[in-house]
Amino acid sequence: MRKQLFFLFFVFAFFILEDAKAQIKLHEDGHVSLGSLTKDYGIQIQPDGYSCFHTRYNNEWSWATLSYANDSLQKHWIVANIDDPNPGRHTFFVTGHGYVYKNGTLQMSDARFQHEEQQIEGARNVLDQITGIWYIPQESGETKSRSVRRAGVSAQEVEKAFPEAVAADEDGVLYVDYEALTVFLIEAVKEQHKEIEALRQILQSHGLLER
Numbered sequence: 001m002r003k004q005l006f007f008l009f010f011v012f013a014f015f016i017l018e019d020a021k022a023q024i025k026l027h028e029d030g031h032v033s034l035g036s037l038t039k040d041y042g043i044q045i046q047p048d049g050y051s052c053f054h055t056r057y058n059n060e061w062s063w064a065t066l067s068y069a070n071d072s073l074q075k076h077w078i079v080a081n082i083d084d085p086n087p088g089r090h091t092f093f094v095t096g097h098g099y100v101y102k103n104g105t106l107q108m109s110d111a112r113f114q115h116e117e118q119q120i121e122g123a124r125n126v127l128d129q130i131t132g133i134w135y136i137p138q139e140s141g142e143t144k145s146r147s148v149r150r151a152g153v154s155a156q157e158v159e160k161a162f163p164e165a166v167a168a169d170e171d172g173v174l175y176v177d178y179e180a181l182t183v184f185l186i187e188a189v190k191e192q193h194k195e196i197e198a199l200r201q202i203l204q205s206h207g208l209l210e211r
Contacts, residue, residue, distance in 0.1 A: 061170040069096025107179060123187035129161035130181075153181070 023042075025033045035042030041056040055064040067076040072095065079092035092102045111117075134149050155174035158181070159166040165180040203209035 067094075072097040105179075120184065120187045123184040124191050126161045126184055127181075127188050130158055152176075152178075 023033075023035060023037050025037045027033065027039070030047035031039065032045040033039055033042055034045070036056075039054075041054040043051065043053050045051045053065060055062070069076065074096040075090065075093040076096070077092070077094050078090050080088070080090050084091070090101075092100075094100050130153055132151065132153060134151055136149055153176060155166050155176045158176050159174065162180070162184070165177045167175050167177070169175070200209060204211050
């Protein structure tokens with residue numbers, strides 16, 4: 001397995017790294033550098049078997065690694081657990097058409113690292129401005145024939161009501177943070193519960209509802 005990984009790193013260094021000129025260096029401590037003669041950038045393989053990649057450029061939106069897909073459902077950036085009871089099952093991968101398959105997501109939300117906290121108010125007003133829709137992804141070629149109807153929201157609509165949940169890439173394509181919308185759902189339910197409880201007390205005070 002280690003030989004196979006080393007071969008893949010070798011090929012990557014020769015054909016992918018820009019300006020690398022297929023440079024390889026074995027350092028005195030057993031550290032191997034691919035695509036560079038130093039440990040400053042390129043693929044770095046440590047003597048203990050750990051590997052990492054240091055990008056050479058620091059400008060915004062520059063890419064560090066690239067994987068070209070020959071098929072829309074081809075798997076990339078695969079993670080597999082050797083202790084998985086189902087050998088060969090991939091626990092994380094990205095397909096050629098950009099969909100991420102994973103077991104779950106954990107987002108750091110430790111209160112010790114959260115500053116200037118404020119409770120969300122008016123959550124229902126925000127959600128009232130966002131419409132849940134069915135849509136077919138705008139794709140082409142082979143990918144289009146495999147497209148299925150999906151549920152989601154319009155980033156342009158979300159941006160007007162909740163701009164913090166929308167981001168754009170270097171081409172101006174908009175992306176939505178659906179996890180942030182979930183927080184508003186929590187507060188909207190609580191707001192609705194308060195309204196229902198207030199209405200229940202009014203009805204009870206007028207003898208229209210049993211206590």
